[in-house]
Amino acid sequence: MIPEVAVLRLGHRPERDQRVTTHVGLVARAFGARRMLLAAHDPGVVRSIRDVVARWGGAFQVEGDVGWRRCLVDWKAAGGTVVHLSMYGLDLTEVIDRVRACDPVLVVVGAEKVPGEVYGLADYNVAVTHQPHSEIAGLAVFLDRLFEGRELLIEYPDAQIHVLPSERGKVALGPAEEE
């Protein structure tokens, strides 16, 4: 079974997290999640992720101004599973098979500080290594393991731009693109 996945981004501070949160959203899309929910007011980040979807295709959705507590409670009330990525959680390899049997899955990705309540509300607290690194990396590796690499094969028939894999150089079909 391939679960339907949404990503909830917590703790975003518009003054300093815009690039990191944008990376979280783009990773969510590129690694097979369906939606990103942003627990903050930052229309610029929402817009820049939507711009990528418009040019690169697919049906990925982004929603801002989400209340995180309500989101978690409603997700669980509707029968969904909540996974919180944290270096303090259980080993990825220990829990990933159990998570793969759940559907839908909400993956919670925090910034530096995460309210303690999130650890209690989550069905699984999952660590992608117990070392400090990056919520962007944690999300990517988690989704890669969850989808067992199938996400690397996703195609976007409605894309305006298509990259052609190349040994050297940059080959893309579609409108001129400043990467």
Added chain:
Amino acid sequence: MIPEVAVLRLGHRPERDQRVTTHVGLVARAFGARRMLLAAHDPGVVRSIRDVVARWGGAFQVEGDVGWRRCLVDWKAAGGTVVHLSMYGLDLTEVIDRVRACDPVLVVVGAEKVPGEVYGLADYNVAVTHQPHSEIAGLAVFLDRLFEGRELLIEYPDAQIHVLPSERGKVALGPAEEE
């Protein structure tokens, strides 16, 4: 064989890339690379990664002010292999077994703009999806595939802080840590 890996970070702009480059360095360390070479002058980023190494252990090294062209040329002259991560490259799954047979490996991670020369100097241009997302995510998934998950088991006997995997909450041994 497990190759020895260094990560070269290109295109870092001190005014806007500090957090992303710090994440690149922390991912390099946490996912099993030995060194980060930063092709820019940014002592603050170098210091903050070294601070993590001092508290969390291991022998990861960081060096700033690296000239990227010289670094690539010298690496190849010494018999090393250069892998450049780029959405325009060949599929990860197609080349990873070949890269795993090389040692040492320099993984080049660009920011938004990468000089065309890099595509020519690289032995392998490798794409972790052909979609725009994040060099942090690309590096993490590349290293996870290269090391086949062994990097998730790395231990740091000299660490000041040890996390104990936990179903709920934050359990760590060592000095009080504001994550």
